[in-house]
Amino acid sequence: MKIETPRWVLPLLQPARFKGAYGGRASGKSHAFAENLVEAMVMDADLRAVCIREVQKSLKFSVKQLIEDKIKTLGVGHMFDIQRDEIKRIGGEGVCIFQGMQDHTAESIKSLEGFRIAWVEEAQSLSDKSLRLLRPTMRSPGAELWFTWNPDQPDDAVDAFLRKNPPAGAIVLPVNYTDNPFFPADELREEIDHDRRDPETFAHVWLGEYNVKSEAQVFSGRYQVDEFTPGPNWDGPYFGADWGFAVDPTVLVKCWITPDGRVAIEKESGKVGLDIDKTGDLWAKEIPEARSQTIRSDSARPETISYLQRHGWPRVTGVDKWKGSVEDGVDWLRAKGLLIHPQCERAAREARLYRYKTNKGGDVIAQIEDANNHVMDAVRYALSPLIQAKGRVGRMEVRY
Template structure:
C-alpha cells in the first residue's frame, strides 16, 4: 500500500531508522502531528507492529495522544485497516496494537509488559522523570525497537534534555528542533498569538514559541524591563554609543551600538561578535557588522590594555579603556533596570542575555543581591558604552561646605 504524506522538510531525518528519535522546540511547530503520522504509517506498513504512547502521568485517555492518532488514521484514509477501541487501537489483519499509558503507573515488574513493543513514543517528554526513563530504555529490547520523544523544553536538568541534548547524547540518535517558523500549515490565528507575545512578553515568546528553557523567575535581572521590537533611531535620540567586551576561549568578544531614547530607555540597535574570535579577526567582523563604529569612540573593558592597544594600531583608534569604579557593575545594572531596554530583533544575543542574566540564588531558593557572572557579555558592553551617563547618575558630585568660625 502506498501512502502520500505531506512531511515538513525538517522532519525528513525522522524517516530513517534510529534507536532514539527526538523532536524539541516551541508550540505550533507540528511536532506531535509528525510523530502521530509516522506512527500510523509504521503500523500500516507492519500489521504486527506493537506501539505504546507514553506520558509521565496519564489519568485519562483524554490527556493522551489517542485522539490525535485517531485523527491521523482518518486523515490518511486508512481507517479500514484499524479497529479503534475504547482504550487501544488494533491493527486489522495482524497482531499490531497501539496502547496509551502513564509511566508513573509502572513498576520494575509491570514495565516488562512492554518488552515486545517496537515503538515507544513519549509525548510531553519534558515531564518524564529520570526514574521513568531508566525503566523504559532497557524494556524496549525487541530487535529494531525505537524510542521517540517530542517535547517543549522546560529546564536543562529535565531527564529527556540531559539524555538527548546533553554533552553525550546516544550515538546515532536523531534529535531535531522544530518551531512555529517550520510549520508550513500554521493558521493565522496562531500567528496572531505569536506576534502578540513577541511584541509584549519576550520571556513567554522564547519559552512557549521557540522552545527555550523556562527562565521566568524573580532572579531574572531584566524580567519585565525589556521589549523586543524593530525601531529606527530618531533625531532626538541621544547617541549612538559604542561599547566592547573582550572574550576568551569560551566567552564572546562583543561590540554593541546603543542609544538613549527620549523616554530614557536604552535601545540596543546592533551587536557583533562571537566565541573564540581571534584578535586579528576582530576588526574584520566588527567592520562588517557595525562599520560606523570604526570612526567612533568605543569604550571597552580596560582589563585588557594589550587588546585595546592592538585594535588602536590596526585601524580602531577610537577604542579606549573605560573608567571603572567600586560597584560599577551593580550601579550599571540598576541604571539599566530603571531605564528599561528596547532590543532590535536582529540582536539575538542581547535577547538571550536579557532573559538569562540573573541574580544568584542560594540553595534555599532565596534571590541574593549578588549578580551571576554569566550571560552578561552584551550588558557589560552596554555598561561600558554608557559608563559616563551611569556614573553621573550613581556618583553625584560632592558638595563642599565652608564653615566660618572665630579664631
C-alpha cells in the same frame, strides 16, 4: 519532489485542525513546517496560506526567507512567483502572505476567512486576544492552524490552549535538538557546552522548558524586544565592547537613549573564540559604522585595546572602573529599561537570563552572577559617561 523528513514530523503529515511543535533551539521546527507549507502549495495550486507573528513590522523577521530557501532547495522555483510582500503560486490562485496579529482588528481579520493554512511562528508571543481573533477566522473546509514556538511562560496563550487543555484531535509535539537529524553540531557545540554549566539556562534554551520568572532575574519586567528605527531626536549612537576569552564571546554593541529615556540596543556583534587579529574584520562586517566612532570597552585588556588602535580602530578606549561599578551600571540600566531590537538575539537572551545570586535557602542576595552578561557589560561600557556621573553622585550621597 523529495523531502528528507525527520521522524518526529510524521504525525504532522496527517490532517488536523490544530498542529503544533514546541521545544528548544535548533530542533528544526521552523524548517519542517516551512517544507510542509511548500509541499501543500505545490499539491494545491489554489491554496492560500498566511504566516503570522504577533508583531510583524517588517518581512526581515518573518519566515518568508526560510520559505523562499525551501522552494529553491526542493527544486520547485518554477512553480512560484516570489514577490516583495508575498509568494504566489504559478498556475493557480494560491498565495502565501505574511502578517502581524497586532495589525488586525475584529473587522480586518475577516480578510483571512478564505485562507486554508495559518502558520503562527514564535507563537509564545501570541496574545490571548490574537489567538481568540484568529481561531474562528480560519473557517474554510479543512482549514488548519499551525503553531511553532519555544516555550517561555506556562501561562502564555499558546501553552494554555495547546498544552494544558488541547482541543480534540490536535497534534502537538515536543521536539528538541536531540530529535533533529540535521542538527549543526559543529556550529553550536560551543554554545551548548557553555550553557550546560547553568542547568536552568540549558533546560530553557535547548530543552524547551519554561523560563519561570523570579526575583533573581535582573531585568524581569524591565525589557522589551521589538523592532525600532532610531529617530533624529534619539541620543546617540553609543558603542561599547566586551572582550571574550576561551568560552566567552567578544561583543560589540550599538545603542541609543530613546526620547522616553530607555536604552535601545540596535545592533550587536559577538563571537566565541574570536582571535584578536580577526576582531576588526568581524566588526567591520557587522557594525561598520562603529569604526569612525568612540568605542568604550573593558579596560582590563589594554593589550587588546592597543592592538585595535594600531590596526584601524583608533577610537577604542578603556573605561574607568570603581568599586561597585557593575552594580551601579546595572541599577542604572534597570531604572531606564531596555528596548532590544529582534536582530540582537544575544542581548535578548541575556536580558532574560541575567540573574542575581541566591543563597542555599533560595533567597536572592544583592550580588550579580558573572554569567549571561557580555552584551550587558558592553552596554554598560558604551554608556559609562552617563552611568559614572550618576554612580559617583550616588556614592557621595551615601558616604556623606
